[in-house]
Amino acid sequence: MATAGAAAGLALTGVAPAHADDQPVITLRQTAPVAVSPATLAGVSTTTSPYLSFTTTASSLSANVTLTVDVTQLSAIADVTFSDNCTVVEHVASCWEMFFYDNLDGVGSIGALTQMTIKAKAGAPAGASADYTVSGTADNAVVVGGTGTVDIGGPAYDQTQPTDLTGVAVGSAVTEPVRFTNRGDRPADGTQALLWASPGIGFARHFANCRYSGEGDPREAALALCDIPGEVLPGEKAALAPAVRLNVESTAYTTYLDSMIAPAGDPGIAQSVAGRAWTQGTGGQLTLKTLTPGTPTDAPAGTVSLSQRGTHGDYRITSIQAANTADFSVTGATATAAAGDDVTLDLAMTNNGPATIFDRSGDTRIATVHLPPGTTPVSASANCHPQGATSYSCSNGDIVSPAGEVSHFSLTVHVDEVIPAAQGSISMNWGPSGRPAYDPDPADDTAPITLN
Known part of the structure; x- marks a missing residue:
């Protein structure tokens, strides 16, 4: 089964040979850089797993593929294990894949069976970074690989669940606070907030450090993407200031505010808004208010979020129920x-x-x-x-x-x-x-x- 969707951030390195013009090309999609902490942090995963997926020029595929994943450089700061379809010799994994698909026209990407799980070595310094490479061969196709990056340590913005509202009057305005705690081991040098308003609600204010978009999915009435300066230390609890203010419109019934908060430069938000058109806001500045101070650290600022586990995460959905018919x-x-x-x-x-x-x-x-x-x-x-x-x-x-x-x-x-x-x-x-x-x-x- 072909899987739509993709991640971001991988530099392509392979080039299809000239004699393979009549063969399909299977290309590794850009994969987001990932981060993992050597420390045991509350709510933060101790491992991370890059997602490998591919695009192809073919409308159908029938190819046996061998992927070669070289983690030699990465092994200096992290331990890497692979899925059962791989054989590993001296930090180089050979992984078999069977790409047998029909009706691939319009499919965004093809997910790989190969999985790699990365755990930071004890004592690996926060801020260290290393690459791994992916290449491949196939019996009747050309495989184009790439290079991915792993960071040691990073911020981890754990967003508090805002309060769901019911019985809200049409024509009124409501306030939803967006609060989070940096549970990571590195500070962030700035913050990005991405807010989705569903049909029936709209943003009451348009800030000068936010961009706004109203196009795209009918489930989205408006998006706001805000760049907020200021360092966020490990352990710091902060809130968007002022809190998000929403107008409850005549068409509102069950509406939603989706919110994602991440360190500036995190690839997750960039993925979510790729290809959209934006209009800059003009009114005032959206800032961060420190609710609980963090702990200063010598670790450099990070841009790649650590993976979170359990109920912790940087994405929340808030329901706003209007009294309407x-x-x-x-x-x-x-x-x-x-x-x-x-x-x-x-x-x-x-x-x-x-x-x-x-x-x-x-x-x-x-x-x-x-x-x-x-x-x-x-x-x-x-x-x-x-x-x-x-x-x-x-x-x-x-x-x-x-x-x-x-x-x-x-x-x-x-x-x-x-x-x-x-x-x-x-x-x-x-x-x-x-x-x-x-x-x-x-x-x-x-x-x-x-x-x-």
Whole structure:
């Protein structure tokens, strides 16, 4: 199975030989630098594992690949172990991979079976850094490798979970604090904060040291990327100042503030915002307020975050529930056709608002269609699927249902027998949980489908 997604930061070193123009090229994706601490720190993992993945020029692959991972330089400051598909001789691992994939067009990357686990050697100095190299050969492909980097020690921003809010009034503004503790063993020379506001909320202030983006995924109403100067010492607890202020808009129902906080230069945030267009803010400065001072250290500042474990992490999701409603309705159809004819029934589901519905659990809005008697189904639009011989389930197709959205469905049926005023129906299907609180009106949940 091909896996979409990628990491960042690996310098490519391989070059496809000229005689291999007719062979597919398998290229190691840029891999983020990683960091690991030699100390035992609360909430911080004692190991780290770079993620190896590949892209290819081919639409399908059938290749046996041998990856060679050389950790000779890295072995001076860290111990490295490999997955069972590897054989290691004097810090060089030979790892077999079987890349057998079809339909790779549009796939972002192919995950490797090979895994490496890195643990810092006792006494390795904070700030030390070393590289490892990846190369490869294949029976009928060209493999382009690269070089990755491992740092010893680093900052680790452990963000406190902000408070979820319920019953918030539409038209009001709410405040969400973003607080974190540097659980790492190195300071950070600056901080980056990335904030996502989902549909229904918006940022009340636009700071001069933040950039803002409103394009992209419909699950994101706005993003803010803020660069905040100032050293953050190990053990320091800090908060964004002022706290994040959000406007609760007329379309709000269940909304979310996603927040990621990291040392300046950390590759994780760069990955999350690659390719976006930004507009600089103009109002005041977003700063850090020290809540608990940290401990001074001779260790140099780090830019690569240490991996955290358990409930600790730099990413949080905060739910903001507005007191609002969204009335979903369905539209039926009326048609006339003779026996032996095919006829198309055009149906619809509408979110009459005022709220946009964002179901982060992954559920979409569904309508159930029962065909009129005397007919058999011929075809359906892509968003409708059969549920038995004479019924269909039709979905609006996205976990976000904007206020005012109309989802169109069509079903073509063959008229086997003319039955005067043959009656079918389209109805909202709220699933096993029943009618949601946001739609208290059942009057427009069902509409007739009348044939002849």
